[in-house]
Amino acid sequence: MTDSDVDRYLDRLFDGLAGTGGVGRRALVEVEDHLRTSVAERVDHGMSHEDAERSAVASFGDVRMVARRLRAGHRQARRAAAASSAWLVVALACAAAAASVLLTVADRLWEAARGPSWGDCVASSPCDVAGETGYLLPIGVTLAVVSAVLLVSRHLLQRRARVATSARRLPVLLAVLCALLTPVLLTSFGGDPVTVNSAVVGANGPGLFMTVVASAVTAAASIAAIGWALLAQRRRANA
Amino acid sequence: MELRGHLDLMLLSSLRQLGSAHGYAIIVALRDGSDGVFDLPEGTVYPALHRLERAGLVNSDWDTSGARRRRVYRLTTDGTAALAAKQREWHAFAHGMRALIAPTASEGLA
Numbered sequence: 001m002t003d004s005d006v007d008r009y010l011d012r013l014f015d016g017l018a019g020t021g022g023v024g025r026r027a028l029v030e031v032e033d034h035l036r037t038s039v040a041e042r043v044d045h046g047m048s049h050e051d052a053e054r055s056a057v058a059s060f061g062d063v064r065m066v067a068r069r070l071r072a073g074h075r076q077a078r079r080a081a082a083a084s085s086a087w088l089v090v091a092l093a094c095a096a097a098a099a100s101v102l103l104t105v106a107d108r109l110w111e112a113a114r115g116p117s118w119g120d121c122v123a124s125s126p127c128d129v130a131g132e133t134g135y136l137l138p139i140g141v142t143l144a145v146v147s148a149v150l151l152v153s154r155h156l157l158q159r160r161a162r163v164a165t166s167a168r169r170l171p172v173l174l175a176v177l178c179a180l181l182t183p184v185l186l187t188s189f190g191g192d193p194v195t196v197n198s199a200v201v202g203a204n205g206p207g208l209f210m211t212v213v214a215s216a217v218t219a220a221a222s223i224a225a226i227g228w229a230l231l232a233q234r235r236r237a238n239a
Numbered sequence: 240m241e242l243r244g245h246l247d248l249m250l251l252s253s254l255r256q257l258g259s260a261h262g263y264a265i266i267v268a269l270r271d272g273s274d275g276v277f278d279l280p281e282g283t284v285y286p287a288l289h290r291l292e293r294a295g296l297v298n299s300d301w302d303t304s305g306a307r308r309r310r311v312y313r314l315t316t317d318g319t320a321a322l323a324a325k326q327r328e329w330h331a332f333a334h335g336m337r338a339l340i341a342p343t344a345s346e347g348l349a
Contacts, residue, residue, distance in 0.1 A: 023289070026310065030262055030285055033307050037263045038281075061282035069286035077293035158295070159320045165295040 005053040006035045009063055016067025020074055027070050035060060080164035084154070088166050089174070091150035094143045101140035103214075105133045172229040175222040182218065246287050247296075248329060249277065251314065251322040254297060259313035261302070262288060288312055296321050 003011070010032055017024030035056050042052035060066065157163040167173075253268045254260065260268070266284050269277045291297045296318035302311045314322070 027285060027289070029308060030310050031282075033261070033309050034263045034266075034281065034285075036307065059281050061280035063282075065280075066282035066286070069283065070289070073286040073290045073293075077290055081293065159317060159324075164293065 005050075005057045006032075006039060009035065009057045009060070012063045013067055016064060017070060020071060023074050024070070031060070031066070077164065081167045084158075084164045085166040085170045087150065087154050087163070088170070091147050091154065092174075094147035094150065098140050098143035098147055101136050101143060105136050105140060108133050108136075169229070171225040175225040175229075178218055179222050182215065245329075246279075246283070247291060248322070248325045250284070250287055250291060251296065251318055251325065254312060254314045255319070255322060259311050261309045261311050265312070291318070 010028065013031060014024075014028060017027060020027075035053075038056035038059065039049070039052045042055055043049055047055065154163055158165065249269055250265060253265050253272065256272070257264060257268055262285055263281075265288070266279075266281050269279070269284075288297065288299075292299055292312070296315060297312045298315050299310050299312045302309045
C-alpha cells in the first residue's frame with residue numbers, strides 16, 4: 001500500500017521538525033487536521049480523493065518552508081521570552097535591592113531614635129546615622145525608581161505587543177535561585193546566620209526581626225511559586 | 240499581494256470576529272472575508288498563530304469534541320489591546336499612504 005500525498009507531506013514535515021519536541025508534535029497534529037479537513041471539503045465539492053489530496057498539499061505550501069518557519073518561530077519566541085525574562089529579573093532585582101536599602105535606612109533611623117546609648121553601634125554602625133542614611137537613601141530611592149520604570153515600561157510595551165511574556169519556567173527558576181542564594185548569603189560572611197545578621201543589622205534592633213520576617217516571606221513566596229508552576233504544568237499536560 | 244507585516248493584524252482581527260476558531264476556520268475566514276484577496280499559503284498561518292500565542296496575544300486549547308483533536312485559538316486581553324494598537328497604526332499608515340499616492344490637483348487637471 002503506497003502512502004498518500006498527505007501522508008508523505010506529514011512524514012516530510014515530521015523530519016523537518018526533528019528536535020522541536022512538544023512544539024513540533026503539536027504542529028504536526030494541527031497540520032494533519034488541517035489537511036484532512038481540507039481534503040474532505042474538496043471531496044464534498046466533487047473532487048476525486050487523489051486530486052483533493054494533491055490540491056490540499058499544494059495549497060498548504062512547500063513543506064521545507066513550513067518546517068523552516070515553524071522552527072524559526074520557535075527560536076524567535078525563545079529569544080524574545082529570554083529577553084523579556086531578563087528585563088523582568090533586572091526590574092525585580094532592583095526592587096529587592098531598593099527594599100533592602102530602604103529597610104536598612106529605616107532600621108538606622110529607628111535605632112537612632114532609641115538614643116546614643118544604643119549598644120551595638122560599632123557592629124551595625126548606627127552612630128553616624130546622618131552620614132549613613134545620607135548616602136543610602138539616594139541609592140534606595142534611585143533603585144526604586146529604576147525598578148518602577150522598568151516594570152511599568154515592560155507592562156506598557158507588553159500591552160502594545162512590543163515585548164513578549166516571560167518564560168513559563170521563570171517563577172520556578174527565580175524560586176530555585178532565591179532558595180540557593182539565601183543560604184549562601186547568610187553563611188558566606190562567617191558561617192553563623194544569627195551572628196551574621198547581628199553584625200549586619202544589630203542584635204537588639206528591629207533589623208534582625210525584619211530579616212527573619214523577610215526570610216519567611218521569601219520562603220513562603222518560593223514555595224507558593226513552585227507549587228503554582230507545578231500545578232500549571234499539570235493543567236497544561238492534562239489539557 | 241505582499242502580506243509581510245500585516246499577517247498578525249489579519250489573524251487577530253479574524254479571531255475577534257470568530258470568537259474562537261481552529262486554524263482551518265481562520266484561513267477560510269481570511270479568504271472569504273477578503274473576497275479572495277488574502278488567499279495566502281495556508282502553511283504560513285500556523286507559525287504565525289504559534290508566535291502570537293507565545294507573545295501572549297492568543298491562547299489555545301485542544302478541542303476533543305469532534306472526530307479529531309483540534310487546537311482552538313482565541314484572543315487574550317493583551318491580544319485585544321494589541322489589536323486595537325495595530326488597528327490605530329494601520330489607519331495612520333493607510334491615511335498617510337492615501338495622501339501620498341493620491342493624484343495632486345495639477346495631475347488631476349492635466
